[in-house]
Amino acid sequence: MTFALRKPWGWGLLALGLCQGCGGDEHAPIIGDNLVRNGSFESGLDGWWDATNSEGGQASASPEAADLGAAGLKLYKGTGGWGTMVGQETEGHGAWATLQVQARVRGAVGGEQLTFSFHSQGFEVTAEDRWRTVTRLLLMTEASDNPSAIIAVTTDGATAYVDDVSFSPAQVAKGEADLTPDNQVINGSFESGLGLWTFWTNSFPGGMASTSPDAKHSGYAGMVLARGAEGTLTTVKQTLTAPVFEGEQYRIEARVRGANGGEAVNLCLQINRDPWDGPCIHEKADREWKHLSRTVTIDAAMHDERVGVLLSLGSEGSVQVDDVVVLRTRSVR
Ligand SMILES: [Ca+2]
The missing domain is CATH 2.60.120.260 (Galactose-binding domain-like)
Incomplete structure (x- = not known):
């Protein structure tokens, strides 16, 4: 630096x-x-x-x-x-x-x-x-x-x-996501708190996001994402700096661990406007760290759109998240 x-x-x-x-x-x-x-x-x-x-x-x-x-x-x-x-x-x-x-x-x-x-x-x-x-x-x-x-x-x-x-x-420390070459996510290991991540929830009370050493997979800290009994989602999102193009492929990755296991976690690449669509990984968390990873292809509906990488919790409870990575694995330009 x-x-x-x-x-x-x-x-x-x-x-x-x-x-x-x-x-x-x-x-x-x-x-x-x-x-x-x-x-x-x-x-x-x-x-x-x-x-x-x-x-x-x-x-x-x-x-x-x-x-x-x-x-x-x-x-x-x-x-x-x-x-x-x-x-x-x-x-x-x-x-x-x-x-x-x-x-x-x-x-x-x-x-x-x-x-x-x-x-x-x-x-x-x-x-x-x-x-x-x-x-x-x-x-x-x-x-x-x-x-x-x-x-x-x-x-x-x-x-x-x-x-x-x-x-x-x-x-601050550097986690795996920070050390992954060409990672398009900044502060993907949550070493700078929630810096650059935007928080949103409709779950009150109980919907929250924070960072903690207890939630680390690598580096010093990771993120805690929680949802209460009411509402549907707690999310954090980061907009990528470059738009995406039809035919490009991206690998999206995150490390996730649930407080009890069974929590509904989503990791998505999402268009930055209504209808907020995009490819996702839908996964139930375990009590042990799970590596979410999927390669997705950008379709015509997302062509030349700005996208965000979104992590959301769709069930009551709390999960830990660390090392969010988005890599372009195929370019078309
Ligand atoms: Ca970390």
């Missing part, structure tokens, strides 16, 4: 010390220096800009928002508009850099929606009425010289508290 940085990120020595050819790359993310200044808000909002487009919205540093120390960030969103936010510009990063976002978060009553974002990548968090630690990995799809770290509350009339914020570069 090459980083085009204005300044070193502080883990150069660690990066140099990473094993090369030492057989296996299963280390936990190595977290570098915090890119934001005054992430504990002990110096008020020094270093942060603030903005709101809601009536009465306000960002402030306040003792009531402190989890540790004398102050924390208090974000109040008034009525209307998108939200109330603070942000700060940080030093740059290269393409495909992984970033760890960590913060302590609490809502005044619970249920408040917050977003954390960094150079167009981000995630949402629902606050509880007690302090919780939020830790996520983001995967940067492009380099930036002056990215912004932004924290926002987006629930009308809501107050949320944030303390001890860090946005830090993370050196």
